[in-house]
Amino acid sequence: MKKTNPFRIARYVLNAHELKQLPADQGIEVAIAGRSNAGKSSAINALTDQKSLARTSKTPGRTQQIVIFELDENRRIADLPGYGYAKVPLKLKEHWRNVMARYFKTRKCLRGVVLVMDIRHPMREYDQQMLGWCESVGIPCHVLLTKADKLKRGPAQSTLLKVRRGLPGIASVQVFSSTKKEGLGELVDKLSDWYEYEDKES
Ligand code: GDP
Numbered sequence: 001m002k003k004t005n006p007f008r009i010a011r012y013v014l015n016a017h018e019l020k021q022l023p024a025d026q027g028i029e030v031a032i033a034g035r036s037n038a039g040k041s042s043a044i045n046a047l048t049d050q051k052s053l054a055r056t057s058k059t060p061g062r063t064q065q066i067v068i069f070e071l072d073e074n075r076r077i078a079d080l081p082g083y084g085y086a087k088v089p090l091k092l093k094e095h096w097r098n099v100m101a102r103y104f105k106t107r108k109c110l111r112g113v114v115l116v117m118d119i120r121h122p123m124r125e126y127d128q129q130m131l132g133w134c135e136s137v138g139i140p141c142h143v144l145l146t147k148a149d150k151l152k153r154g155p156a157q158s159t160l161l162k163v164r165r166g167l168p169g170i171a172s173v174q175v176f177s178s179t180k181k182e183g184l185g186e187l188v189d190k191l192s193d194w195y196e197y198e199d200k201e202s
Helices: 040-048 090-106 125-137 153-166 184-194
Strands: 011-016 028-034 066-072 075-079 110-118 141-146 171-175
Touching: 028 040, 028 184, 040 075, 040 110, 040 141, 040 184, 090 125, 110 125, 110 184, 125 141, 141 153, 141 184, 153 171, 171 184
Parallel strands: 028 075, 028 110, 110 141, 141 171
Antiparallel strands: 011 066, 066 075
8 A cells, every 4th residue: 555545635526417517528537436325425435534525325316416526636536326226216317327328438537437336235237337338438447345344254255256256357346344444555556556646655
């Protein structure tokens, strides 16, 4: 892990309901996706070491926008909506599926996708869809199997191996826990690579 966590400086920029409201398509953007309640907001808060940068909520399906956080003028995090949740109305699901498909196809600055899954419920339909889009446009996807603290080490490792075996070549996977900050170094390393941060130790 790098000596400093460069993601602490993240700050909220805007909410986008449509792609045209996004910041200019330049620099490097990394998207974070996950089904509602997977633990995405908690992972963003853990990554940025900020208690409430991304709102954590027990109300599934509340976030139906792309939320942009900025690290500097050329590096952004895009928090994608977790539209896959069953309670989201079908019309809204369809709408977001279309918006997301267009986002993946057209967003040139998109460098990689962090796909957050609850380690107890991995590889649901939403996840398959995200992986499919990444594969179709050749963008790397890093899967976070979060809430690992809810499982014993043995079952967590066997889920890791099982998920890894099923992933396409563009994807990688790790175990994570926002509560215990487990796997944070591995995530920071992966993102530092995507964002082209220089290794402070070298
Ligand atoms: P989101 O809808 O994907 O943004 O999910 P949240 O981050 O709001 O998390 C959903 C629920 O899971 C909340 O009650 C969180 O406190 C809980 N949660 C999230 N991450 C973890 C984790 O790593 N460990 C545990 N034990 N609970 C977590």
